[in-house]
Structure formats: structure tokens, C-alpha cells
Amino acid sequence: MTYCVAMRLSSGLVFASDSRTNAGVDHISTFRKLHLFQQDGERTLVVQSAGNLATTQSIVSLLQRRCLDSELTNLMNVPSMYEAATLLGETVREVINRDSGAQQNSGGTDFSCNLLLGGQINGEGLRLFHIYPQGNFIEATPDTPYFQIGESKYGKPIIDRVLSYNTALDQAMQCALISMDSTLRSNLSVGLPLDVMIYPLDSFSTAQQYRITEDHPYFMMIRKGWGEGLVSIFSQLPELKLGG
Numbered sequence: 027m028t029y030c031v032a033m034r035l036s037s038g039l040v041f042a043s044d045s046r047t048n049a050g051v052d053h054i055s056t057f058r059k060l061h062l063f064q065q066d067g068e069r070t071l072v073v074q075s076a077g078n079l080a081t082t083q084s085i086v087s088l089l090q091r092r093c094l095d096s097e098l099t100n101l102m103n104v105p106s107m108y109e110a111a112t113l114l115g116e117t118v119r120e121v122i123n124r125d126s127g128a129q130q131n132s133g134g135t136d137f138s139c140n141l142l143l144g145g146q147i148n149g150e151g152l153r154l155f156h157i158y159p160q161g162n163f164i165e166a167t168p169d170t171p172y173f174q175i176g177e178s179k180y181g182k183p184i185i186d187r188v189l190s191y192n193t194a195l196d197q198a199m200q201c202a203l204i205s206m207d208s209t210l211r212s213n214l215s216v217g218l219p220l221d222v223m224i225y226p227l228d229s230f231s232t233a234q235q236y237r238i239t240e241d242h243p244y245f246m247m248i249r250k251g252w253g254e255g256l257v258s259i260f261s262q263l264p265e266l267k268l269g270g
Contacts, residue, residue, distance in 0.1 A: 027046070027047075027048065027076075027176055027177050027213065027215030027216055028043070028044060028046070028047070028059055028075070028076035028077070028175070028176035028177065028216065029043070029044050029076075029174070029175075029176040029177045029178065029180075029181060029206065029209045029213075029216045030042070030043040030044070030059060030060070030074040030075070030076055030142055030174065030175050030176055031043075031172060031173070031174045031178075031181065031185070031202050031205055031206075032072070032074060032142045032144045032154055032166075032172065032173050033154075033171055033172040033189065033193075033198050033201075033202065034144060034152055034153070034154035034166040034171050034172070035152075035171055035191060035192070035193055035195065035198055036168075036191055036192050036227075037194065037195055037226065037227055038152065038195045038224060038225050038226040038227045038229075039072070039144050039145070039146075039152055039154065039223075039224075039225040040195060040198045040199050040202055040222075040223070040224055040225075041060060041072050041074060041142075041144065041202075041221075041222060041223045041225070042199075042202040042203065042205075042206055042220055042221070042222045042223075043058075043059040043060040043074050043220065043221050043222075044059070044176075044206065044209075044210075044216045044217055044218065044219075044220055045057060045058055045059060045217070045218070045219050045220070045221060046215065046216055046217030046218075047079050048215050054217075056217075056219070057079060057083075058221055059074055059075050059076065059082075059221065060072065060073075060074050060221040060222075060223065060235075061073045061074075061075070061086050061089075061090075062223075062232055062235070063089070063090075063093065063101045063102060063145075064230075064232050065102060065230075066230060066231070067148070067230050068147070068148050068230060069102070069145065069146065069147045069148060069230065070145045070146055070225060070229075070230050070231065070232060071101055071107075071110060071143065071144075071145035071147075072142075072143070072144050072145050072223060072225070073086065073089070073114070073141060073142070073143055074141065074142040074175065075139060075140075075141050075142075075175075076139060076140050076141075076175040076176035077136075077138050077139025077140055077159070077175075077176075078135075078136060078137050078138060078139055080125070080137075081121055081122060081125060081137050081138070081139045082139045082141075084121045084125070085114075085117050085118060085121050085139070085141070088117055088120070088121065089101055089114070089117060099113060100113070101113065101114075104147075105147070106147060106150060107143075107145060107146070107147055107150055107153035107155070108153070110143060110145075110147070111143050111153075111155040111157060111163050111165075112163075114141060114143050114155075114157050114163075115157050115158075115161035115162060115163055116161060118139065118141065118157060118158075118159065118160075118161045119160070119161040121137075122137045122138065122139075122159060125137050138159035139159060140156065140157065140158060140159065140175040140176075141156075141157040141175070142154070142155070142156055142157070142173055142175055143155045143157060143163075144225075145225070146225070146227070146228070146230065148230070151227075152225075152227060153165060153166075154166040154172075154173060156173040156175070168191040169191075171189065171190070171191045172185060172189060176216070177209055177213050177215065177216050180208050180209040180211075180212040180213055181204075181205030181206060181208045181209040182205070183208075184201060184204050184205050184208060185201055185202075185205050188201045189201055195224050195226065196224075199222065199224055200248065202222065203220075203222070203238070203245060203248060204248065204252050206220055207245075207248075207249045207252065218238065218239060218240050219237050219238055219239045219240075220237070220238040220245075221235070221236075221237055221238075222235070222236050222237075222238060223235040223236070
């Protein structure tokens with residue numbers, strides 16, 4: 027399974043994805059789920075994927091291959107993020123229709139996937155989209171500044187309590203890492219390493235991307251501190267009094 031989160035904030039974007047895939051307990055593998063499409067000074071696009079691995083790999087491969095042909099409409103030449111989201115939705119439909127049609131006796135195989143697309147094209151502001159298996163999509167707003175895909179329920183409460191549109195990028199990444207830790211603790215189908223990235227507004231740079239492993243010193247420190255802090259706060263709750 028997968029957990030990905032992306033945040034669109036006033037000062038930039040934050041992305042975090044795990045890298046575990048599994049088809050039962052005997053088939054656990056690591057695959058990158060955060061993909062970059064970058065042209066210095068002109069555009070930075072990030073695609074995160076969750077769902078059927080064969081589907082998402084085909085989608086990303088098609089997107090990358092078509093970027094090599096300037097005659098084709100692709101993520102490196104569309105004029106806006108909206109058109110990038112539209113192109114991504116069309117590619118999702120193309121791959122799912124192709125694979126599901128080729129395997130009509132697939133025994134109920136689920137070919138669906140969900141994607142997050144975030145970034146900036148020169149001349150526009152920051153934008154973040156959630157693309158559904160049907161190819162349609164919604165966009166993040168200041169009132170709803172983040173999206174999750176995959177195993178989202180375990181990491182959602184901390185984001186809802188902490189994150190706002192004006193949260194600083196470093197604090198937002200801390201929130202994303204704690205959200206990941208909560209998910210890692212509660213769901214074995216989500217696993218390390220993590221791929222994370224901070225994108226400051228108008229930077230058109232991928233310099234702040236990192237891979238977080240189990241022995242990453244900062245991740246170890248905040249996991250330990252968060253867990254101990256929760257236990258400490260819980261122990262300080264007022265004495266239980268449910269009677270009248």
C-alpha cells in the first residue's frame with residue numbers, strides 16, 4: 027500500500043511519500059512514488075502516486091517518454107498547471123482503459139490509482155491537484171491546503187490540528203513527517219524509506235529533496251520526541267470524573 031501527502035501553502039509546497047508496495051506478506055518491495063519533472067527557472071512539477079503499481083508505473087513512464095518529444099503535448103510544454111492536471115487525467119484514463127480492456131477476464135483486478143500533482147510553471151502561482159482514477163481532479167485551496175492518497179486515515183488527525191495555509195514550510199514538513207510516523211506505526215503496508223521535498227515559492231528548484239531512512243538522525247529524534255510527548259501529555263490529563 028502507500029501513503030502520500032502534499033501541502034500547498036502560502037510560501038511553497040511540501041511533499042512526502044513512502045516507498046513500500048506489497049501483494050501479500052511474501053511480496054513486499056520498495057518503489058519510488060514521488061516523481062519530478064523539472065526545467066530550471068521555468069517549471070517544477072511533482073507527481074505522487076498510489077494504487078495499482080503496474081498502472082502508476084505505466085502512467086509515469088508514458089509521461090516521461092512523451093516529454094522527450096516536443097511535438098507531443100507533455101508536462102514540459104503545457105502552458106499551465108491546469109493543463110498539466112488535464113493531461114495527467116487523460117493519461118490515467120488511457121492506461122486504465124488499455125489495461126482493463128486487455129484483461130477482460132482479470133477476475134476483478136483493480137487497475138485504479140490516485141495521483142497528486144503539485145508545482146509551479148513560470149507566470150503562475152503554486153497549484154496542487156488530486157487526480158482520481160476516472161481522470162477528473164480537484165484543486166487545493168487556502169481552506170483545504172493539503173491532499174492525501176493511499177492509507178491516509180492514520181496521519182490525518184495531526185495535519186488537521188496543526189496545518190494551515192500560512193504554516194511555515196519547515197513546520198509543514200515536520201507535520202508531514204509526524205503524519206508519516208503515525209501511519210508507519212499503525213499500518214504495516216506503509217514503510218520506509220520516505221521521499222520528501224520542500225519547494226519554496228518561485229524557486230523552480232528541486233534542491234530540497236531528501237530520502238529518509240530508518241536511521242536518519244532527525245527523523246529518529248522527532249519520532250522519539252513525539253511519542254514520548256504524547257505519553258507525557260496523556261499522563262497529565264485531569265483525573266477521570268464522569269459522574270454528576
